[in-house]
Amino acid sequence: MTYSQICYDVIRAVATITLNRPERLNAWTPTMAAEFRQAMEQANNDPQVRAIIVTGAGKGFCSGVDMNALDGMTSSGKTPSKSFTPLDPAAREDFQHPMTWLPSVGKPIIAAVNGAAAGLGLALLLFCDLRFASSNAAFVTSFSRRGLIAEHGTSWMLTRLVGHSRALDLMFSSRRVDGDEAYRIGLADRVCAPERLLDEAREYAENLAANVSPRSTRIMKRQLWDALFVDLATSMQEADEEMRESLKSADFKEGVAHFLEKRTAKFVGG
Structure with a gap:
């Protein structure tokens, strides 16, 4: 381009x-x-x-x-x-x-x-x-x-x-x-x-780029910017929903695996 x-x-x-x-x-x-x-x-x-x-x-x-x-x-x-x-x-x-x-x-x-x-x-x-x-x-x-x-x-x-x-x-x-x-x-x-x-x-x-989950940064960025407009109860509810989804994600599985295996993370963003 x-x-x-x-x-x-x-x-x-x-x-x-x-x-x-x-x-x-x-x-x-x-x-x-x-x-x-x-x-x-x-x-x-x-x-x-x-x-x-x-x-x-x-x-x-x-x-x-x-x-x-x-x-x-x-x-x-x-x-x-x-x-x-x-x-x-x-x-x-x-x-x-x-x-x-x-x-x-x-x-x-x-x-x-x-x-x-x-x-x-x-x-x-x-x-x-x-x-x-x-x-x-x-x-x-x-x-x-x-x-x-x-x-x-x-x-x-x-x-x-x-x-x-x-x-x-x-x-x-x-x-x-x-x-x-x-x-x-x-x-x-x-x-x-x-x-x-x-x-x-x-x-x-x-x-x-090398060490953190792009899925995590994407969602946390949205959470923190949106939090400027919402109350604590709403923020907590959204966080609970996102945490449930995170626990099912590939990046969560990789986050645990690379820690236990003491190796460099290979996050895919999913």
Whole structure:
């Protein structure tokens, strides 16, 4: 499959999707959006892929929507119309919209934030499952400095990661947050030296690919994202149902067998 604004590769069961407009700090365009979605579908549908890394080429992760695209928006406040087909029609309606569809991907997604992540670029990484940040990364909401508002579920997800008042601070001020602060406030799960960022993200993803059940990660991912919307009793009921199914699965049998036989696991995802 040929892409013009992203790069896609698979090494040792890990797919890496690289936003690839480095001369524009990987500013988001309609073409990039379509290719990113297509690459995610490719990774999601490939049984050989067990985990996904998202990063940016050059010095930026994603600097937000390309300003040329912003120029095309009308003064009436309407953005160009676009259709959207959910990646997983069985996913919650909450996860069937631009950016918020990432939790419906059935594999772990790790954002390797190598540089500037602003505006829509920030929204993108918020809906990944984990965020590894370079120490020289820069997280910026940007919206207040463009006369805009928190888009694509950013207000909902940012609050859950960093807390209400910190989210308001980041939204109101549009100030720059570096990798170290992002880690301290919960916006990043790990901070890495710039030269080690991709290596550490790959090591983590390859460990998932080699040593854990893809069936388990798929179901646990859905459980944890769905748990943001349900009460404890509902979560417990769903967990009991999923546990009964897990005990009948091939991956459970393999999980017990490889432990008892003291060998490397050979999970099949079923």
